[in-house]
Every structure is written in structure tokens, then in C-alpha cells.
Amino acid sequence: MVMLRVRSRDGVERLSIDNPNITIGELKTLIESQLHVPVSNQVLSLQQNLLLAKTPADRSRFLDMANPQTPISSLKIGHGSLIFLSYDGEREIVAPTRRPSITPAGSFGKKMTMDDLIAKQMRVTRQESPNCALVSFDRDAANAFQHYVNETLAFAVKRGGIMYGTVSDEGKVEVDFIYEPPQLGQEESLVLMRDSGEENIVDAIATGLGMRKVGFIFTQAVGQDKKDYTMSHLEVAQAIELHAEGGLKEWVTALVKIKVNDGGGADVHFEAFQMSDMSIRLFKEGWFEFERKEGEEVDPKVSLMKKDVVVGGKDVKEVDNDFFLVVVKIFDHQGPLSSTFPIENRVVPVTTKAVKTHLDRTKSLPFVKRISDFHLLLTLARFLDLKADIPALTECVHSQSTVPEGYQLLIESIANAGV
CATH class of the missing domain: 3.40.140.10 (Cytidine Deaminase, domain 2)
Structure with missing residues (x-):
């Protein structure tokens, strides 16, 4: 007896097969009989990304188990192997057999707490569509x-x-x-x-x-x-x-x-x-x-x-x-900001010397373009007032308007301070 694991949107289930040399077509027939998924509705693969495919076109790209004549042994599928199954619609899921509980004499059964009732109602299902487009x-x-x-x-x-x-x-x-x-x-x-x-x-x-x-x-x-x-x-x-x-x-x-x-x-x-x-x-x-x-x-x-x-x-x-x-x-x-200034909290610390290098490299551009980089603005912010200077500068960047001369001089002084 060989036991395979079949992982679908419903979790991992076990599949028993008598012959390890069956074909994929025969494997699908066993899945239909034991797991209640019709052969015509099955897509099988050894690639777990199959479970993230939402449309028939997405699932059609998984071809490793598409040929029904292929022996599963040729794909190195054996005892304990994990196979991924995708299907549409609903199916009957047979829960594993459990030992019967014994009810004490004179009792109508175990009382369920409120937590038990809530847990019984907490159903985890897949969300088919994201909240963003x-x-x-x-x-x-x-x-x-x-x-x-x-x-x-x-x-x-x-x-x-x-x-x-x-x-x-x-x-x-x-x-x-x-x-x-x-x-x-x-x-x-x-x-x-x-x-x-x-x-x-x-x-x-x-x-x-x-x-x-x-x-x-x-x-x-x-x-x-x-x-x-x-x-x-x-x-x-x-x-x-x-x-x-x-x-x-x-x-x-x-x-x-x-x-x-x-x-x-x-x-x-x-x-x-x-x-x-x-x-x-x-x-x-x-x-x-x-x-x-x-x-x-x-x-x-x-x-x-x-x-x-x-x-x-x-x-x-x-x-x-x-x-x-x-x-x-x-x-x-292509967004409104550049990303050419050194980035914060990496192996090499960012200093004001980087500000001068950046301004020198971009001196042919309008000043507002030269400072339209989040990582540069974050470095400059260490020397600026959070409530006054940052809103003023970011408004210039946001509207791509002229940066007041006072702020230009301040930024250039910060750049030159590290030289």
C-alpha cells in the first residue's frame, strides 16, 4: 500500500493506492473515488504555485502532470509524495473517522461553551478577489x-x-x-x-x-x-x-x-x-x-x-x-521621485557628504528636481524642523514648484558641512 498526500485549497488529504506504477489518468480516477473531485475538474501538479492559480488560463500553464498516460513513477512520485490539486466548485469532504464518544448515563451529552460555539462557526475559506485592483x-x-x-x-x-x-x-x-x-x-x-x-x-x-x-x-x-x-x-x-x-x-x-x-x-x-x-x-x-x-x-x-x-x-x-x-x-x-540617493539603514551609513555628491551630480537639473528623492529628504530631515521645514519642502516637491532661495542655501550648507 502506497500513501500519497494531496494538497488542495482544503488542506492536505491522504490518498491510498495499491500500485505505485499507475498512470496519471488512473491516479485521477482514484482521486475521484476517494476525494470526490471529478476527473474532468482536476488539475494536478508537483508545483505548489498551482494553488495560487485562480483562472483556467492560469492553471493551464501547469503541464507536468497533464498527460494521463504518464506513469507516476516516472515523475518520482512514491510513498509520502505531495501532489497539488486544483479544482473549481464545491465537493463533499469526508472527515477522518473518529472514535465514538461515550455519553455518561443520564446525560444528554456534553455542554458546549460559548467559545465552542464560536469556534464551530469560524470557517476559514479562500478569498477569491483582493480588495485592491x-x-x-x-x-x-x-x-x-x-x-x-x-x-x-x-x-x-x-x-x-x-x-x-x-x-x-x-x-x-x-x-x-x-x-x-x-x-x-x-x-x-x-x-x-x-x-x-x-x-x-x-x-x-x-x-x-x-x-x-x-x-x-x-x-x-x-x-x-x-x-x-x-x-x-x-x-x-x-x-x-x-x-x-x-x-x-x-x-x-x-x-x-x-x-x-x-x-x-x-x-x-x-x-x-x-x-x-x-x-x-x-x-x-x-x-x-x-x-x-x-x-x-x-x-x-x-x-x-x-x-x-x-x-x-x-x-x-x-x-x-x-x-x-x-x-x-x-x-x-515611473513615479514622481528618483531613487538614486543612498538608502538609509544599510551596511554603509549615509552622511552629509552623500548630499554634496548627489547635488553635484544633478546640478544641471532644476533645484526641485535635484531634491525629489525620498531618501535624500530623509537625510536632510535630520537638520530640519519637522513641523515647519519638512512640510514646506515636501510641498515644493509634490507640486514641483520653485524651492525658496532660503531653503536652497540651507540645503547647500548641509551638503558642504560634510566636506
Whole structure:
């Protein structure tokens, strides 16, 4: 007897097969009989991204298990292998057999507490559509973020940032700059050591530019590439917490990672998601179990709940992370700001000498263009008044109007102070 694991939007289920040399067509017949998904409605793959494909056109790209005549053994599918299944519509899910409970004599059964009743009603399902129409990244800002991770950190450790931009009435999110707070990145985890003083300045600059926080961006380390998840439980927890804090229904979580291309080389790949409305509700109501006991074995592709929730008709405390991810379409644009000034909180500290270098390099441009860079404005803000100077300068940048001569002289003096 060979046991396969089948992972769908309903979680992981087991499939028993007698012959390890059956074909994919025969495997689909077994899935229909045991898991109640019609053969005509099945799309199978060994690639987990199948579960993120929302349309028939998206699913049609997964061809590794499309030929019904292919023996599963030729794909190295054997005992314990994990197969991904996508299907449309609903199905009957057979819950695993449980031992019958024994009711004491003279009792009508166990009383259910209010918590039990609430848990029975907490159903975790997939959210089919995001709350934002799309996300568009400023090309220079996105490139400056990934280039540092690629060239300096070699994707060996994680890196993160807070995305700022605008949200249109139609729900289109535009990311125009990325603020990188002080942080500690390791292969599996990312700690943002957020400085409230610096972040208040960032928010003030953003407000003056007509922008606000719109999302969170982070990288996955190259060592995570072979892991069996889209986002780990640590990444999901961090993304949900920041989404909830952001208080924006269109909030976007962006993931940057290395993917092997058809030629065997490596490409930097951006993906965008929203954390589902249900995940934010679960977080705010305290359902997630983020604490782990020392030495406890953790499956990174699932998130733990403090109480049972209902997933696919089953009561579970482990929820597949993909249930909380809603895919968002990605576009790019050329925003109003440049991203050529050195970026904060990286390996090399940013000094006023960088201000002079930047101004000298851009001296052929109008002064307002020369200072239209968020990272430059953040460095200048250390020498300016938060309530008077920053709003005045950012208004000039926002409207692309002439910078008063007094501010030009002040900025040039700051630049020359580091020489």
C-alpha cells in the first residue's frame, strides 16, 4: 500500500493506492473515488504555485502532470509524495473517522461553551478577489530594493521595507518609495527594529508628498527556494500584523525572491498578495498561536490556531498558509521621485557628504528636481524642523514648484558641512 498526500485549497488529504506504477489518468480516477473531485475538474501538479492559480488560463500553464498516460513513477512520485490539486466548485469532504464518544448515563451529552460555539462557526475559506485592483511599483524604487539584496546580500538573508504611495478611488495601489527601517535579517526570519522617531519623520515626508503607507515588502533567502510553501508561518504572521497595523483595506504584501529561469540562470521575481480579510479578523480576535515551545517541531507551511477552526468541513488547529494569501496583479510605472540617493539603514551609513555628491551630480537639473528623492529628504530631515521645514519642502516637491532661495542655501550648507 502506497500513501500519497494531496494538497488542495482544503488542506492536505491522504490518498491510498495499491500500485505505485499507475498512470496519471488512473491516479485521477482514484482521486475521484476517494476525494470526490471529478476527473474532468482536476488539475494536478508537483508545483505548489498551482494553488495560487485562480483562472483556467492560469492553471493551464501547469503541464507536468497533464498527460494521463504518464506513469507516476516516472515523475518520482512514491510513498509520502505531495501532489497539488486544483479544482473549481464545491465537493463533499469526508472527515477522518473518529472514535465514538461515550455519553455518561443520564446525560444528554456534553455542554458546549460559548467559545465552542464560536469556534464551530469560524470557517476559514479562500478569498477569491483582493480588495485592491492591482499594485504598481515605481521601477527605480523596486530596482533599488532588489539590487541591494541581490548584489550586496546575495539573497543569503532576508530584507524588508515599508512601501509608501497612493491608492486611487478604483483601488489601484501605486508604490512610489520604499523605506527600509533598521533590521536584522536571517535566512528564515526578519526582525524590523522600527525607530518611532525616524518613522514619524518618514510619515511626515510622505504626508507632504501626498502619500501614505500602502504595504510591506520583503525578500526570501535563496535557502528558502526549495521549501514547500509560498510564505512561511513566520512570514505570514509578520505580514498579517503589519497589514492589521496599516489599517488600509487595500494594503499589499510584496515578496521578492530568486527563481531559476528556463536557461538555468537566476531571475529576480516579484509576487504580490493581500492577506485575506479572514486572516486579519483572526489576528485581531487573537486566534493565532504565535508562541512555540522550545524544541517543538514546526511545519513552516501552516499557521497554528489557539482553537479549532473549520476548514473544508474539518475542525483543525493547523491552517495552510495559502488560505490567507490573495494574489494581486503587478504592474510598474515611473513615479514622481528618483531613487538614486543612498538608502538609509544599510551596511554603509549615509552622511552629509552623500548630499554634496548627489547635488553635484544633478546640478544641471532644476533645484526641485535635484531634491525629489525620498531618501535624500530623509537625510536632510535630520537638520530640519519637522513641523515647519519638512512640510514646506515636501510641498515644493509634490507640486514641483520653485524651492525658496532660503531653503536652497540651507540645503547647500548641509551638503558642504560634510566636506
